[in-house]
Amino acid sequence: MPFEFIAQHLQARKEDALLRQRQLVEESNGRFIRIAGKQYLNFASNDYLGFADELVTVSELPLGSHSSALVNGYNKPQQALEQRLCELLGYESAMLFNSGFSANSSVLKALFNDKAVAQSAAIFQDKLNHASLIDGGLHSQAAMVRFNHNDLKHLESRIQKSKAKHKLIVSEGVFSMDGDKAPVAQLCELAHNYNAWLMIDDAHGFGVLGKHGLGSCEVHKPDLLIITFGKALASSGACLLASKSVIDYMLQFNRDYIYSTAMSPVMASSTRVQLEKILAADNKRMQLFKNIAYFKTLAKAKNLALMDSDTAIQPLVLGDAAQTVDVANKLKQCGIWLTAIRPPTVPFNTSRLRVTLSSAHQLDDINTLVDTLVECL
Numbered sequence: 135m136p137f138e139f140i141a142q143h144l145q146a147r148k149e150d151a152l153l154r155q156r157q158l159v160e161e162s163n164g165r166f167i168r169i170a171g172k173q174y175l176n177f178a179s180n181d182y183l184g185f186a187d188e189l190v191t192v193s194e195l196p197l198g199s200h201s202s203a204l205v206n207g208y209n210k211p212q213q214a215l216e217q218r219l220c221e222l223l224g225y226e227s228a229m230l231f232n233s234g235f236s237a238n239s240s241v242l243k244a245l246f247n248d249k250a251v252a253q254s255a256a257i258f259q260d261k262l263n264h265a266s267l268i269d270g271g272l273h274s275q276a277a278m279v280r281f282n283h284n285d286l287k288h289l290e291s292r293i294q295k296s297k298a299k300h301k302l303i304v305s306e307g308v309f310s311m312d313g314d315k316a317p318v319a320q321l322c323e324l325a326h327n328y329n330a331w332l333m334i335d336d337a338h339g340f341g342v343l344g345k346h347g348l349g350s351c352e353v354h355k356p357d358l359l360i361i362t363f364g365k366a367l368a369s370s371g372a373c374l375l376a377s378k379s380v381i382d383y384m385l386q387f388n389r390d391y392i393y394s395t396a397m398s399p400v401m402a403s404s405t406r407v408q409l410e411k412i413l414a415a416d417n418k419r420m421q422l423f424k425n426i427a428y429f430k431t432l433a434k435a436k437n438l439a440l441m442d443s444d445t446a447i448q449p450l451v452l453g454d455a456a457q458t459v460d461v462a463n464k465l466k467q468c469g470i471w472l473t474a475i476r477p478p479t480v481p482f483n484t485s486r487l488r489v490t491l492s493s494a495h496q497l498d499d500i501n502t503l504v505d506t507l508v509e510c511l
Contacts, residue, residue, distance in 0.1 A: 150455065151455040151456035151458075151459050151476065152455055152476050152477060157169050157170075158170070162176060162179070162186070162187065163184075163186070163187035163494070164179075164181060164184030164186065164187060164492050164493070164494025164495070165492070165494050165495055165496070165499060167179075167471050169471070172469075173469070174466065174469050174470060174471035175469060175470050175471065175499050175502060175503065176471045177470065177471065177472050177489050177490060177491070177495075177503055178471050178472055178473040178488070178490060179490055179492060180338070180364065180365040180366075180490060181365075181366075181368055181492055181494075182338075182341065182342050182365060182366045182422060182446045182490070182491075182492055182493065183341060183342070183366050183368070183412070183415050183418040183419065183422065183492070183493050183494075184418065184492050184493050184494030185366070185367070185368035185408060185411060185412075185415075186368035188368070190404045190407050190408065191407075192400060192403040192404055192407060195211065195399045195400050195403055196399055196400075197398055197399075197400055198395075198398060199212075199395060199396040199397060199398055199399060200395075200396075201395060201396065202391075202392060202393060202394060202395055202396055203229075203230075203391065203396040204385065204391075204392055207395060207396030208396060209396075209399050209402075210399075211399040211400075211402035211403040211406065212230055212396065212397055212399070212402045214402070214403075214406060215230065215373075215402045215403075215405055215406045215409070216228040216229065216230060216373065218406060218409060219361070219373055219375060219409070220375060222348060222409075222413075223348060223351070223352075223355075223359065223361075223375055224355055225355070225359065225375035225376060225377070226376070226377050226378040226381075227375070227376065227377065227378040227380070227381035227382075228373050228374060228375045228376075228381065229373065229374050229381050229384060229385070229388075229391060230371060230372070230373050230396075230397045230402065231371060231372045231373065231374065231390065231391065231394075231397075232370075232371055232372075232394060232395075232397055233362075233364075233370075233371065233372060234266065234335070234337050234360065234362035234364065234371075234372040235265075235266040236266075236372070236390045236394070237266075237360050237362070237372040237373070237374055237390075238264065238266035238267050238270055238335055238360055238372075239266045239267070239269045239270035239273070239390070240270065240388050240389065240390035240391065241270065241333070241358065241360065241374055241384065241388065242257060242267065242270030242271050242273075242274050242302075242304070242333075243270055243273050243274050243388075243389070244383070244384055244387040244388035244389065244390075245274070245276075245302070245383075246274040246275045246276035246300075247274070247275060247387050248275070249275050251275075251300065252274065252275030252276045252277075253275075254297075254298055254299040254300060255275075255276035255277065255298055255299070255300035255301075255302070256276055256277045256278070256279055256296050256298035256300070256301055256302070257271045257274065257276050257277070257278045257279065257302050257304055258279045258280075258281055258289060258292055258293060258296075258301065258302065258303045258304065258330075259271055259278060259279070259280055259281070259304045259305075260280075260281060260283055260284065260304070260305045260306065260309075260316070261280045261281065261282055261283050262283045262306075262309050262311070262312060263304060263305065263306055263335075264306060264310055264335060264337075265479075266335075267304055267306075267335060271304070276298075276300070276302075277298065279292050279296065283309075283312075284314065284316060284317060286317065286320055286321075286324060289303065289324065290324060290328075293324075293328050293330065294328075301325075301328060301329070301330035301331070302330065302331045302332075302333060303321060303324070303325050303330055303331070303332045303333070304332075304333045304334075304335075305318075305321060305332075305333075305334055305335075306334070306335045306336070306337070306338070307334050307335065307336035307337075307338065307339035307340075307343070307349060307350030307351065308336070308337075308338035308339040308342075308343070308350060308445050308447065309338075309447075310337065310338055310447065311447075311449065311475060311479065311480050311486070311488065312441055312443065312447070312449060313441060313443030313444075313445045313446070313447030313448055313449060314441070314442060314443050314444075314445070315339070315343075315350060315444075315445065316334070316350065318334060318350050318351055318354050318356070319353070319354045321334075321356075322354045322355070322356065325356075325357075331356075331357040331358065332356040332357055332358070333356055333357065333358040333359075333360070334350060334351055334356040334358075334359055334360070335360045335362075336349045336350045336351055336359060336360065336361050337360070337361070337362040337364075337365055337372075338365055338445065338446075338447065339351075339445075340361040340362070340365070340366060340367070341365065341366025341367055341412045341415075342366050342419060342422065342445070342446065343445075346413060347366075347412050347413060347415060347416075347419055349361065357376065357377075357380075358374065358375075358376045358380065359374070359375045359376070360372060360373070360374055360375075361373050361375070363405050363408070366412065367405060367408045367409065367412060368408060369401065369404055369405040369408050370401060370405075371397050371401060371402075371405060418493040419493070421493040422446060422491065422492065422493040425491050425492070425493065425495050425497075425500060426444065426445070426446060426448070426491055428497060428500055429448060429489070429491060429500050429503070429504070430448070432500065432501070432504040433448075433504055433507075436504055436507075436508050438450060438504070438507060438508070438511075439451070446490055446491045446492070447488065447489075447490055448488075448489040448490070448491065449475075449486045449487070449488050449489070450486055450487045450488075450489065450507070451484055451485070451486040452485055452486060452487065453483050453484065453485060454483070454485060455474075455476040455477065455485040457485075458474040458475075458476060458485040458486060458487065459474045459476070461474070461487065461510050461511060462474040462487060464510040465487075465506060465507070465510050468506045468509070468510065469502075469506075470502070470503060470506050470507075472487050472488075472489060472503075473487075473488060474486075474487060475487070475488045487507075489503070
């Protein structure tokens with residue numbers, strides 16, 4: 135029978151405790167989530183500053199952008215958002231995307247779309263980079279070289295062995311599944327020393343890290359910076375910031391941007407409102423890091439083996455996928471919503487409970503979480 139592989143692959147995923155399913159969210163805010171009529175304490179959200187449930191009021195704008203940005207879909211709210219981000223982050227130019235995945239993957243594909251250029255190009259990627267970055271590298275024309283996670287010596291040795299003329303180092307600012315931070319300053323220095331470029335995806339750092347909440351790259355600027363709006367900003371979409379020549383190049387060769395309907399004026403304007411909130415969110419950031427420290431202190435006292443992370447992402451690796459799903463289900467029965475993260479999102483034998491904290495969480499919420507974790511484990 136044609137396409138019988140679909141049922142076979144689904145059954146295999148089910149047997150390996152890797153089958154993914156969507157859950158319909160009926161209601162949610164910074165602390166709670168309601169699913170199938172039951173309310174849970176929510177420790178699985180990327181809404182790090184608790185902005186997602188706040189209403190945003192913008193002036194009356196058309197919902198649609200009509201077309202792609204290169205036809206007639208580029209409008210003033212988009213331009214205003216790009217210009218404000220350039221001003222804040224210190225870049226010449228920017229371009230908006232409808233998702234972070236699209237931005238990451240398409241930039242790498244477009245940058246090395248020329249086969250003649252790609253023959254003398256290499257992309258050096260951290261082994262724990264997000265799937266969007268890995269996909270972009272695999273689908274580009276350049277050679278892709280992986281280096282051990284946050285291992286600068288291994289990266290340097292890989293670069294030294296490379297004969298590529300065009301070298302691009304790619305890393306996340308905050309790693310989405312481990313919660314640790316990239317050594318951005320050292321990566322910038324290494325790139326400079328070897329005449330390479332650096333690209334950082336700061337999806338989980340922007341809005342949270344830095345003196346002004348501008349992320350992992352607030353001080354040290356990579357050549358290409360991608361920020362996404364769906365985490366701390368509590369909006370949707372993404373932005374590439376770079377030199378004017380790079381953005382002009384992307385306008386010619388980035389197929390995702392060229393052939394996608396442009397970001398809605400309403401979304402661009404709403405994101406601009408959220409951006410100003412981020413800049414004024416020092417108290418929320420302070421509360422978030424208090425919550426992180428409190429959780430880590432309690433977890434250590436209860437002998438919970440957390441990974442080495444000082445960010446809002448606090449993984450608890452259990453290893454076995456079936457066991458991780460079982461613990462996540464027990465937590466749900468106790469009123470805690472905490473997602474089991476399994477392969478291929480993370481390497482095999484590293485399935486984990488990925489705790490994400492928010493400034494909206496109260497200390498009693500964290501007490502409940504830790505006590506319930508101990509009970510269910």
